[in-house]
Amino acid sequence: MNDMTPTREQRTAALEGLGCKRKRVEDIRFTQGKGNYVDDVKLPGMLHGDFVRSPHAHARVKSIDDSEALKVPGVLAVITAETLKTVNLAWMPTLAGDVQMVLADGKVLFQNQEVAFVVATDRYAADDGINKVKVEYEPLPPLIDPFKAMDADAPVLREDLAGKTTGAHGPRKHHNHIFEWTVGDKELTDAAFKKAEVTIKEMISYHRTHPSPLETCQCVCSFDKIKGELTIWGTFQAPHVIRTVVALIAKLPEQKIHVISPDIGGGFGNKVGAYPGYICAAVASIVTGKPVKWVEDRIENLTATSxxxxxxxxxxxxxxxxxxxxxxxxxxxxxxxxxxxxxxxxxxxxxxxxxxxxxxxxxxxxxxxxxxxxxxxxxxxxxxxxxxxxxxxxxxxxxxxxxxxxxxxxxxxxxxxxxxxxxxxxxxxxxxxxxxxxxxxxxxxxxxxxxxxxxxxxxxxxxxxxxxxxxxxxxxxxxxxxxxxxxxxGPSKNCDILGIAMFDSCEIRMHPTGAGIARMGTKSQGQGHETTWAQIIATEIGIPADNIMVEEGNTDTAPYGLGTYGSRSTPVAGAAIAMAARKIKAKAQMIAAYKLEVHEDDLEWDIDGFRVKGLPEKFMSMKDICWAAYNSVPPGMEPGLEAVSYYDPPNxxxxxxxxxxxxxxxxxxxxxxxxxxxxxxxxxxxxxxxxxxxxxxxxxxxxxxxxxxxxxxxxxxxxxxxxxxxxxxxxxxxxxxxxxxxxxxxxxxxxxxxxxxxxxxxxxxxxxxxxxxxxxxxxxxxxxxxxxxxxxxxxxxxxxxxxxxxxx
Amino acid sequence: MIPGPFSYHRPATVADAVKLLSTLGDEARPLAGGHSLVPMMKLRLATPEHLVDLHGVAGLKGIRRDGGKVVIGAMTTQHELLASDEIAKSIPILQETALLIADPQVRYRGTIGGNIANGDPGNDMPALMMTLGATYRLEGPQGGREVAAADFYQGAYFTAIEPGELVTAISIAVPPAGHGHAYEKLKRKVGDYATAAAAVILTMSGGKVATCTVGLTNLSETPLLADAAAKAVIGTSLDPATLKKAAAAAEAIMVPAADARGPVEYRKHVGGIMVMRALQRAAAKAA
Structure with missing residues (x-):
């Protein structure tokens, strides 16, 4: 029998916890083409939307004629800024405190800017429609060189900001100026330069580039008129933030908005923001009463989003x-x-x-x-x-x-x-x-x-x-x-998005047989959260990582979180996971003490269960504690074994x-x-x-x-x-x-x-x-x-x- | 990136294909590997009303030796060129060049006929065909004719093909035994067109260049034969001064466009470098 008793090393290895080169569990589906991405979402009666885009970098939009487009078989609607104004959505707030045109409102300000949204029964018809929308432009001088932006005679780009001398981040010095942000001690620094023995000065440019994830930005919006509910499947790195933003700008009750980020094919920051495509697809779904899909192509991704x-x-x-x-x-x-x-x-x-x-x-x-x-x-x-x-x-x-x-x-x-x-x-x-x-x-x-x-x-x-x-x-x-x-x-003392502190979260539910499900406010886009999050839990509570299912991305089931970007998942959600697991462990310790008939303080943690100090044969595994949590908890304790943690990092x-x-x-x-x-x-x-x-x-x-x-x-x-x-x-x-x-x-x-x-x-x-x-x-x-x-x-x-x- | 509507035709014979192309007129395009045409259609830069797919046409594929010539069917893929023992033995520069075209997936589908007939200055095979002195077999409503590669290219995407005509085969005289060859291509990455490329076929005699042909890819609206550059090296042992002279002669006829691959000056400069490197490598290979 003794030969059958696993060693400490074997018990630790069986957990596949911290430090283990565990194979990525999500790769089983990804490498077999069985991932489920936004473009895999196909709903009955689903329509397709696509954009008419500006060929000009800077131009006045004189007129938009959609009459020929509406004659194209399959084309159902052409949405313009005028349409969006009826629902007060021609402009949308940005995360940086500015506003952005959803569709060209009087002007276009960059090449490939969204001008009109054509909704059709299939993607081909939508593109046929795009080619029939006639837009009359009056080209204006473009401002491309950033070093000329604040010249006295530089063209005025943002006419909507005329007369606004203060922006979201303080005073504006010029009609093309957004903000000035200063940090540090100027006087002390100037003094250091004055007495410096050696100085260097160089203009170092970091050129404009693009995250270009393999999967472009996309969404499917489905509005249920009877229930008044909007479901959005999208390539969102931060699904809860998107839900709140939609609630704020579309004036829908937040509980009636369901945001789902399915598998995501890379984000790299590209999928944090809100784009006109999301707004237009949502409006189109509300207007037509049918699900509407919007999928960027590569050129649109590189030239228009982020x-x-x-x-x-x-x-x-x-x-x-x-x-x-x-x-x-x-x-x-x-x-x-x-x-x-x-x-x-x-x-x-x-x-x-x-x-x-x-x-x-x-x-x-x-x-x-x-x-x-x-x-x-x-x-x-x-x-x-x-x-x-x-x-x-x-x-x-x-x-x-x-x-x-x-x-x-x-x-x-x-x-x-x-x-x-x-x-x-x-x-x-x-x-x-x-x-x-x-x-x-x-x-x-x-x-x-x-x-x-x-x-x-x-x-x-x-x-x-x-x-x-x-x-x-x-x-x-x-x-x-x-x-x-x-x-x-980030710490709530210095980080928020639209007033929401940048904490993150984890909820763990252990099942009777020693398995569990864990949900987080983050969203993997390829980082392997399904693998690594389970490893943290495995080490913390002594349940093999294989027995922990990790689920992210559904705002109805996951605890509120600020999403995955800026390498924040491990520092913030990773901490929430450990803290939630420790809550589980604390309750498990009480159950084990009750079952082993000792005081809690007489127990010590040993890899995958609790042992009575000094009595090595008196041991209760976490697996057995899970079972006990559902049938024989101490008197006065609630049954079950689950925990939620919201982690506000100290630094x-x-x-x-x-x-x-x-x-x-x-x-x-x-x-x-x-x-x-x-x-x-x-x-x-x-x-x-x-x-x-x-x-x-x-x-x-x-x-x-x-x-x-x-x-x-x-x-x-x-x-x-x-x-x-x-x-x-x-x-x-x-x-x-x-x-x-x-x-x-x-x-x-x-x-x-x-x-x-x-x-x-x-x-x-x-x-x-x-x-x-x-x-x-x-x-x-x-x-x-x-x-x-x-x-x-x-x-x-x-x-x-x-x-x-x-x-x- | 969504193409417009078109009708699809799949003829079974050259005669049927020619008939379709000539009756459908300007709005019909033959479809070979599709690696140039289909992306253009997705961008709606090409909006043909009819596609005549050549994949069902009998007799357009294959590589055969015909006396002193090798005849290659227009629908032969780059991959098939690479797999051919006949090509490896008699015209190895074709394989060297084909290997520099895109990636294996593209080469499984892309054809030599499509590569040479599209008139795209970025394609690699046209300059090579001019260097090899190849001729193209064209079939049209008025019957067949042969056109030398050197006479085929008229401008970017403009060739000697008349309405209704189809390139059916390429015929190349086998270069003499012991010839040296090289295709030097500078590109930014796998799958890119050449920033500049040079093809060289030469023979050596007593340590000196006896015969030489130099072709240039993507350095003008059409592929180029750098005759003066080739002439400059005849009778020499390709000493540094001669190489520079050849490069200068080649650069003199280059008129590349400035694009993301670099400004005109750079593309001409590296065009000259490709010529020098191809000459040196070809000479080293020659018997």
Whole structure:
């Protein structure tokens, strides 16, 4: 019999809890084509809607004639701003406190803006109808260059704001100005610069790009006229927020709105906001009494819903000759497009960009961000990053390299010299954050040792000499990036969305046979929540992860939560899960004490059940406690075993990492090769190392794409020139480099399980590593900063500008 | 990205296909692999009222040796070119080039006939066909005719095809044994059209270039034969100065468009680099 008794190790392994490389349970359906996405929702009598879009970046809409469209067989209705005005929905509020046209109201402000919504019996008829809607435009001068937005003679974009000198975030300086946001001590910072021995100043742009998830934004809206209920299936990263927004703007009772996020094919920030398609599909369903589906195509996704970045960051660092930083000054010109539709926490017009002091001990800093309107699509979403954190990380990591170059110091050495030291945590940054924990030096040194950094620098030196002798046309760059993220929005003291605190939630119900269901306010879009959430519960309550079903995305069944973006799920919902599980465990302990006839305090937790201290044979498994919860609870106790937790985090979490990229560039063609990419991530406690590795691979691939070519580019007339995957760089497996991953573990001191979140770190840290590699490659030829993206032709142009072809 | 309405036809013979194309007129388009036409239809940049699907037409597929020539049916897919022992043996540059077209899924479906007949300057096979001196067999309402690849391309999407005509086969004289060949293509990623590409077929004699042909892809509205570049290397051992001269001669005839692949100056510059690299690699392969 004793041979049959599982060992402690076997009992722990059987749980597949924290730290287990558990295979993703959702992949069983995804890899067999059995996922259930919005476009899989097919309802009887369902209609299809699609948009007439503006070919102009800026134009007055003189007239819309739908008479020919309505003659197309299958076309039932053409909705315009005039239609929407009858239900007061021609404009909608944005998450950033601005308003946005749902359909063109008198003007269009960006190319591919929604002008009319054609509703038809099938998608083909809808598109036939679109081609028959006649819109008469009077083109107006477009404003494309953000640096010209606040010129005195710049065209007036937002006529609806005429005379409004104050916006949602304070005074407006100009008709195209949205807000100015300042943080930090200006006087102290100016003084630091005045007495600085060394300063650098560079305008560092992070170009406009797009999250471009595999599945585009889409929804099915079904209004039941009899019950007065609206059901929306949609690609929502935050379904509860969508429900509240719909209740507020459509004036429907919130209990009669059912929002369902089924399987989602990637979000990356693209699916946080509310888009005209959702409003139009809902209105069309209310008007026709039938379900209406709206599905974006790729061009619409890239050109109309939610760009990311477009930050132009004039950055200055003050330092001593020995390379100790003494001050940071950043001014950002933030191009928000035609409407301010950033999906940031409401009080944060530039997100958490004030993490821009990075991993370094800046005694003082000052930041000012000016948000402006241009004739481009609205958005400004957090593309696989916490709000504006990737812009901040790029800004400081590029600037530190520029400083190193000016000082003649090695960039890794400069970083080591200026890191916040382990004993300084919790660390209060000059721009107002409290960093929870970190050990930067250990991570940086581990990265340098692993890649043999010193040898790489020697090799680079030799190659540079050979290049100067004309023996090679290849140059080599070593990109170092050390990032600190700020994730887990967020504590109610500083984070809300439309007044709702950014907590998150978990409800766990244990069933009699030792199984259970757990529901959260988050929503996986590929992150693997069904796998990892169950692992947290497994370790907390000793029930195998396989016996816990995780369900998210249905607002009728899930507890209210703020959704999944900004790496907030693990820091916030992950904590709620642990806290709910601990409530279960506390009740289980009372039941076990009753059944084992001892006092609760005489019990100790042992992997998967409670044991009487000193009497190892007196043990009750959690499985048996579940059964007991439904038939023999202590007198006076309610039966059942379930718990709900709403977790308001005391602080953000601060994951960090050290990335090193080794790259070669052929100056004759600009073609680059990533020779090596090493990524060390410290995300605190690691829930599932395999999923972490997958997350890092995915985020690095996006970072590679962004740094090396992925952009939303406009020509001078405001036409998007990168509106399809032909020109918008989406790397395939062939282009994607090999990734080496590594880690250190510095748990978060305030998180119940010490986890910090990881999904977005590789995007945040990856972009500066690639860009620093390119810039490092060219630096010996005399350049200090080359703007992204670093695609082939721009690399060639950089080489040419540096005189590489003059001798030839 | 939703196409407009169209009628679908699936003829069984070349004669039927030609008859359909000639009677239906301008509003009919033949459908081969569909990798150019179908996306254009989805964008409604092409709105043909009739599609004449060639997949049911007998005798349009296959690769056969005909004396000193290889004859390839127009509906032969890129994948079939890659799988052919005859092509591997006699015209290996066709396989090298086909491998640089898109990805395996596209190559299973995409045909050589579609690639050469669409007149898309981004397609890789047209410049190669000019370099190889290929001729195209056209069948039309007035009967059949042969057109040299070099005479076929008139402008972007404009070719020598007359209304109602169909390309049915491609005929290529087998290059001499021991010839050197290379197709150098610079592209941003798998599936992209060339930023610039160059095809080279040459023979060497005593360490010097004896004969040479150079073709250029996506550097003008049509594929180009870089005759002056080819002439510049004859009789040389492809020393650096000669290579530069050839590149300069090739660049002189390039008129690429500025697009997301880069400005005109860049595309011409890398066009010259592709010519130099193709010449060097072809020479290294030649016996």
């Amino acid at each position: 760009f990311a970045r477009d930050y132009h960051m004039t950055t200055e660092i003050a330092a001593t000759k020995q390379g100790k930083v003494t001050g940071l000054r950043v001014h950002v010109l933030a191009d928000h497009g035609a409407f301010d539709a950033c999906a940031d926490p409401s009080k944060w017009p530039a997100g958490f960009f004030n993490i821009v002091t990075g991993s370094y001990d800046f005694p003082t800093a000052h930041l000012a961000v000016d948000g402006i309107y241009t004739n481009k699509a609205p958005g400004g979403v957090a593309y696989r990053c916490s709000f504006r954190v990737t812009e901040a990380a790029y800004c400081i990591e590029r600037a530190m390299d520029i400083l190193a170059q000016k000082l003649g110091m090695d960039p890794a050495e400069l970083r080591l010299k200026n890191f916040i030291r382990p004993e300084q945590f919790p660390y209060h940054s000059a721009l107002g954050w409290e960093y929870d924990s970190g050990d930067y030096g250990t991570a940086m040194r581990k990265a340098m040792e692993t890649v043999k950094y010193a040898e790489l620098r020697k090799e680079q030196e030799a190659l540079r000499a050979a290049f100067k002798r004309g023996e090679t046309r290849e140059i080599m760059g070593i990109g170092v990036s050390f990032f600190t993220e700020i994730v887990g929005a 953000m979490t601060y994951p960090f990492g050290a990335y090193i990229c080794v790259m070669t560039i052929d100056v004759d063609t600009g073609v680059y090769k990533v020779r090596r990419f090493y990524a060390l991530d410290d995300c605190g406690t690691r829930i599932n190392p395999m999923i972490i590795e997958g997350q890092v691979h995915g985020g690095l691939t996006e970072a590679f794409a962004i740094a090396m070519g992925q952009e939303i580019r406009y020509d001078a007339e405001g036409n998007v020139v990168t509106g399809s995957f032909m020109d918008f760089f989406m790397p395939t497996a062939v282009e994607t480099p090999h990734w080496e991953t590594d880690f250190t573990v510095t748990p978060s001191p305030h998180h119940p399980i010490g986890a910090k979140g990881v999904g977005e770190s590789p995007n945040v840290g990856g972009v500066p590593a690639f860009s620093n590699a390119v810039n490092d490659a060219f630096s010996f030829l005399g350049s200090t900063h080359i703007q992204m993206p670093h695609d082939f032709w721009r690399n060639w142009q950089a080489a040419k500008n540096l005189g590489v072809f003059e001798a030839a």
